[in-house]
Amino acid sequence: MAYALVSMVVNKLREEVYLVGDAKEEFEKLSSTLESIQALLNDAEIMQFHNESIQAWLKKFKDVVYDIEDVVNDMIPSPESESGTHDGDDRLIGNQAWACLFSVFSCCGLEDWIRLAHESWTDGDDTDNRSIRDKVRTFVSKVASQRDFARKIKQVRAKLDQIADDKSKFSFKEIHSFRGDSELDKAESQTSSLVDESQIHGRDEDRDTIISKLISGSSCEEGRIHVISIIGVGGLGKTTLAQLICNDERVKSHFHKVLWVCVSDHFNLINLTKAIIEAAGGTSPPHSRLGSLQKQLIQTLQDKLFLLVLDDVWNDDSQRWERLWLSLQRGAPGSRILVTARSEKVAFTCRDSAYMHKLKGLSDDDCWLLFSSKAFARREMKDCQELVKIGKEIVKKCKGVPLSAKVIGSTMCSKTTTQDWKDILESQTWEIPDIATGILPALLLSYYNLPVHLKQCFAYCSIFPKDHWLEKDILVKLWLAQGFIKPQGRREMESIGGEYFDELLRRSLLQDAIVYFEGVTKCKMHDLLHDLIQFITKNECCIFVNGKSDYSSVTVRHSSFIATGEMSHIPGPLCDAKKLRTLLQIRNSLINTIPDNLFQCARSLRALDFGGYDSSIKELPSSLGSLKHLRYLDLSYSKIVELPESVTHLRNLQTLKLNFCRELQSLPTGMSAMVRLRHLEIKETTELKYLPEGLGRISSLRTLSRFIVGGDGRCKIGELKRLDSLQGKLQIDHLERVASVDEAKEALLENKLQLSILSLEMSGVGEVERMENVVEALKPPLANLEQLEVWGYIGSKFPTWIGDSSFSNLVKLKLIDCNNCTQLPGLGRLPSLEYLEISTGLLKRVGSEFYGNGSGGCINLAAFPKLKHLEFKGIR
Template identity: 35%
Template structure:
């Protein structure tokens, strides 16, 4: 089940138990019935863990759980409705309203008709719960309580393009590199074939990043293929992987073919096509014809589970990837399950590990998953439970990998199970963005602010959840974080697991007719509007809708009118001009994604009634003329992404947005200011991003107000001058908390702003890239007490570094590239663990190397010429 009844009950009880909520219920005369509901749910909750475990073998119990979940969902909606009324009153009290009727409505606690309607709903829920409570006795359930889960100490997430934890595959790599380097045809294919979970993608990455291979090819590209083998899509992905921009709205198949041929012309390229499943030879031949423009020796490396797929590719070499040896499996397990050197302290656990590894059938994904499950656990009983679990007896395909994954899933705490199971909403090979996934978890109330997390923000807790799932191998392929943001994927077999868990609550509406369960709460739509209408009439309590296609506005309006319990509505890349004004009726909505709509010009002011809304994504809506006038009423916003043609974002008086954590201002070419008035704005803002704001000449005197700001990125803002951001006064008295600063492609930047000294104790990362007129770094830079990462790239005028920078004790990572005026030596940075720079020694080595290659070429030309003359004399 996607949303476990135990976790849902906990969420409802958490809301009912809050002091603020109890005060509301007392004021509105709803306290008595809600107290009874709270007591009943508490009584039922203590047997739910036992019920969830037993329901697989007891259909009556399973049906009982579904009935309970329906009631809990309804209870959640009622609680949400009461909170919504409180937020609405708060917004109108703060900002007023043009409607006398609305003012009168809130002059007393709550209008009588609304109170009566809510009271009726609450009574109905109480009666249904009483019936559920009475029926539970027939199941002989025992009381069980989940221990409060304390997150272990995390290992740092790896984020290089090659996994750091690779054991036993270097011999396989060499067997592939050898024929790859010797390939002499125009387009040569090498295939890697193996079962799911064997590490085909990891092996392909090892080959892709091998130093010999990198130096051999002039162009390298990587495309994940999966089930979508449309040649047009693959051309787009190849071009994007090579760094070319692709506009899906204007690119035709002919233009894509032309650009692809120009890209590959006379270049020896390496293309990895990962996870190929297409066995239609005609499609393959069509793709190969388009890739024929490269030089001799170009290679396509294909990973696939199917020998049939491999055979139609006519490869010059096929590498069948087998399981790891028992010794390598045990070494991999030990690395995943123990901190460094800790395994020697627990020989008793090693003997159990040997049996666990044996049951993993030499499949690396299974080994890593169970190793991650047992990481930092030293209780012998927990290890024995994994070894002796009945799940191993299940008959599964794919080398018995799913039992291992299900075992790891079953041992997760409830809140992680719910967050992981929610990922059923995303297709295979989906590239997750940490920001967006976490905000969707927040929207559904899946992130709990337990006492163990103290005062951490929900976004920070969500990040810990991702790391936990990463350590258990449920997430993988982590990209290097850039400005707190990173992407990752889910292995196909892990996706199969999440489908088996959540298929009853999730439905994809596509062109195929299928049975519909009344239990569906999450919709993915990749079909016509007619199909949507057909299915939507059969559903009731839908809580999230994600469009995978461009819908007509009538389809969106139908969904908004039909489903009143929505928490998430995602319509990215659409092309309708007007969002239906009925959006204002979605009082439960927390997450609204309208990004990359190039047609929409305005939003209805009714959107400002969404007082519960936490995430609003309008990035890429480049023709949006302005934001709604009553935007300030959206007092619960946590994440806001904006593109607009307006000159000022919020023009309607003072704008508080005190809940806002993250603000992205992207592609706003006319933007000159954020707010007309700055006092009391954005007091909890932690992340601020400006990208492509060509008319923004300076940061307004906003910096001194942003006491919570931790990350700031300013990119591609041609006219901006950062020196005025401190707002006057002594910058050292600002007491800012900035930790990460990215400054990218700012041609007006000549010196770093003085207000950075306000973060002298907190700034950890400083990234400067493409600032062509930056001529010096300030002498106070070495006084930054926490700086551990410094990156300076493509700063043409920078000729020196401040004295003492090489001796900063906190610096751990330095990258200086493509700064032609700056001369720095390797020995100057002898204390830096991670160092990447264009040093004087490197330049001398490169010049010498190039000269040597030229001399060798000249010598070879002379020998060829002499040989030709000798041949002529012989003739």
């Protein structure tokens, strides 16, 4: 983590900040010191597991590097002044006078100052109209900024020099950064939460033994639900074995219901009871008390023969378990509870514990099968006999732990030479006593062999609690907000970040990937990997549970909080955390107010998340606008009616999430100034009736969930003209407000080539001929669109482009409440169409034209080659 942090800061200094004079000199000294320490960091990060003094030294070092980055971020030009350039080409000089002046002063060593003056002079689009006074003021301001930067850099450099002197105490060796892949390989998508049985080895006997205990025994044991426990150290595959058992046909046919609930280390009886109800197919009110939830659980399981899996149990409080047991006794006789846990004490605490299965490690042969399936996924073992020999020695060091074999095998997949494999086999990391640290050496090796950028992204996940579902889209946007994603030419940053996520999956550092509706991908992280990154990031990243954390908040940089029960405020320590960069609300905490001093204190915030299903937040303090470094803001599901106008001061904001803010009525009028905004998410904002004028000037937008067509003085459809970078889904509401065909054509919808889903929605009123012409003019990008919805169209005929065979990738089409249409378009020509839903009240018949026929009137037998779902609604 330290090496990755230094790399990011040094690159940012070189690429984003233009320095002159003392500031340049101080920066060069600082960079030299940083690079001298950086060469030793790989060794230091390994040795910290043996030496607490090294842990303390690394903590001090990382604190200073974070401080350096804060100073650098204050120097990065604001979006308003980004038109200036520093490359010394003809555009920099601008005219002959400046070229002459530059040539004269360059021989005196003053060319940097001349460049700075010229930048100030020509800054902005209205150079000719700016007064001399304004130009001079800009130059003086930049000079003052340079001097202030030099002063701050000198202060942090003094701290850094002391830390550099201290490093001599530890005899660090210079270890070059581990070789990573030159390019990331896309991970194969995992689309099911079911366990992949082909990746399980050596557990048949364990499975059969436990299943026999689950389905055997007397069925008349009234009032008793036997508990079967799987006990073993972390990484042995307890959860995987439980999944294997649940998916066995013997178990599925025996029990009426098989329920899976992940308990983890934050044992909360209310949340656990809710989770069991939901696993059984029920729903529970968000603010229910325990008593009412227990009654609901009893009704849900009444007379049902069930198997309840409680995965990853840590709590051994017998009183809490007794209260849970009372709710589970009405199930049918023969019901069972299967518990996975690391501690035998947990098993003994469980009431009616009938059998404890102590899970052992795999044999070397079974470990090899798991290791080789990952390590040789992209090459033939018969062609790599030397690697096979080394690999079998590596497997022995895994000591029968399947997680170790799987993760280190995934790491070896990207190692191409015999020397790479020998380096892993002979690494001193294997000698770290995992009994003392609780961290497996194989996991450490896999972490240290990550490329720098993946280390940062993976370690950042430590701010989420164990067993939390990590959503790909959210993670990528958070990584982007923190500056973890490296630009690659003109490629989209979100696409690059998506490859980072996929690569972490391929390396088995993330697992259990599931693709939900609309392509949302979620995954989890194994507990031991979570323990690893929490150790690596302790004092930098922490989780507050009901206001408490294991680490000090003084130097914390990234934090999340979980507020359960009656807690309705942000933990006090976080309100005083001056160096905070990330603050996330987790698991629908019941926060109802945001203190004003939070934003006055945490001026370095990059990511702020107060979203959640139970959010009671109704307003935001105006001081939110002072967070000039903020790049990610999530207020989804909150009860806010409007955002403060100060939000428009967040000129670096990249992501603004307002999904399901059902009471939100307006957005700030000055949003056009937010020129770096990439994602404006406003799904299901039902009270939002219009968008602010000028939104179309934010040409950086990639996501715009809804575009609400407005009338005079509000955002008209022509604002879409410049937004050609829009991606994903675009919903256009209130098309009846489009005044003319010319206005519709201004949207240039056909140029939005990266859209995959388009929804055109109208109120069902208006002039028929005008609406027919407007929708005809809104021809979308036919070749790329995958889903199209048309709602409330009042025309008597559909636009000609709907049945165009150029819609080659259209999979789903909905024509809803198009009640005046008497004839259908030729949809049979659409080669990829799988889902078709039509609702039109005046439709009398479906003729041959529907199949996309030419002349002759015969039904085209080749029509709808891929159609799977056809539904007609509302036919009168």
